[in-house]
Amino acid sequence: MSISRRGVLAGGLGAPFVARGLATTGAGAGLLAARAPARAAEAAHSLTLGDSEITILTDGGLTLPASTLASNVSDAERAAFLTANGHDGEVRASALNIALVRKGDALVLIDTGAGLNFFQDAGLLADSFDAAGLDRDSVTHVVLTHGHPDHVWGVIDDFDESERFPNASYLMGSAEWDFWMNPDFLADNPEELHSFALGAQRNLGAVAEKLERVGADHAVVSGITMIETPGHTPGHMSVLIEDGGQQLLVTGDALTHPSVSFEKPDWQPTTDQIPELAVKTRRTLLDRAATDGLLLVGYHLPWPGVGRAEAKDGAWRYVAEG
Numbered sequence: 001m002s003i004s005r006r007g008v009l010a011g012g013l014g015a016p017f018v019a020r021g022l023a024t025t026g027a028g029a030g031l032l033a034a035r036a037p038a039r040a041a042e043a044a045h046s047l048t049l050g051d052s053e054i055t056i057l058t059d060g061g062l063t064l065p066a067s068t069l070a071s072n073v074s075d076a077e078r079a080a081f082l083t084a085n086g087h088d089g090e091v092r093a094s095a096l097n098i099a100l101v102r103k104g105d106a107l108v109l110i111d112t113g114a115g116l117n118f119f120q121d122a123g124l125l126a127d128s129f130d131a132a133g134l135d136r137d138s139v140t141h142v143v144l145t146h147g148h149p150d151h152v153w154g155v156i157d158d159f160d161e162s163e164r165f166p167n168a169s170y171l172m173g174s175a176e177w178d179f180w181m182n183p184d185f186l187a188d189n190p191e192e193l194h195s196f197a198l199g200a201q202r203n204l205g206a207v208a209e210k211l212e213r214v215g216a217d218h219a220v221v222s223g224i225t226m227i228e229t230p231g232h233t234p235g236h237m238s239v240l241i242e243d244g245g246q247q248l249l250v251t252g253d254a255l256t257h258p259s260v261s262f263e264k265p266d267w268q269p270t271t272d273q274i275p276e277l278a279v280k281t282r283r284t285l286l287d288r289a290a291t292d293g294l295l296l297v298g299y300h301l302p303w304p305g306v307g308r309a310e311a312k313d314g315a316w317r318y319v320a321e322g
């Protein structure tokens with residue numbers, strides 16, 4: 001039996017875990033050991049759109065307080081809505097669904113997961129590639145929707161800082177790059193974003209030479225287009241896949257919750273950096289999705305995060321598919 005890189009990290013190099021407050025011996029080591037790689041059936045979900053093959057891979061999951069789902073409604077209103085819709089009123093558990101698109105000779109990965117230094121239950125993407133029989137070396141393009149930890153901290157290996165997708169070129173919105181890579185970031189932005197920026201600069205800096213900064217409606221390859229969906233972050237982008245007369249939108253974090261994002265689009269999650277703009281983007285996107293019958297892939301929607309938006313009572317409803 002081989003020793004996994006995760007096992008080596010947990011047992012031999014404790015620093016990253018100590019740094020984020022997790023014990024590396026005794027019960028802590030047991031916790032890490034219990035974080036087994038995802039089984040194949042849970043690691044990959046496949047669908048096709050015309051000639052495009054889309055595989056959803058899991059990076060694990062993460063958990064935040066439910067209070068992060070809305071800063072502009074009362075605790076009581078938020079908890080009542082969540083429990084009435086079958087969710088925990090206190091805890092916001094999110095999936096991490098990463099889309100990999102094969103189109104002709106291109107193999108396009110959309111976001112890289114969190115790596116091992118953000119959340120204990122995240123950082124499984126490399127294991128999911130293995131479980132699905134996929135080779136990370138064959139990824140030709142990595143599109144980054146935005147610079148948050150759970151999307152870009154998987155660019156480089158936490159163990160030896162090598163690139164996880166060594167043969168890929170990278171694409172990210174110019175506005176997003178400029179925001180996180182600002183050399184004066186720490187002076188210009190609130191402290192709660194500082195660790196995010198340091199991680200973004202470490203990961204994005206490692207691939208700066210092979211990263212293209214792009215504007216609205218940039219074609220990654222024919223039929224895969226980056227579109228502007230700002231608000232969650234300043235330069236957040238989503239990815240539209242068109243093939244065989246069908247459309248699929250990989251929404252990144254423009255939509256993050258199966259009930260709140262669709263049915264309460266005006267609620268302002270604390271994870272949205274420009275709340276009013278995020279609301280505007282969310283409404284535009286949901287209206288388009290419902291009108292055009294777009295298939296959606298949501299990074300944080302319940303695994304595998306594939307579904308559609310239906311108009312309902314002046315807002316929308318999430319209908320999971322697959």
Ligand SMILES: [Zn+2]
Nearest residue numbers: 148150253299
């Ligand atoms: Zn996210």
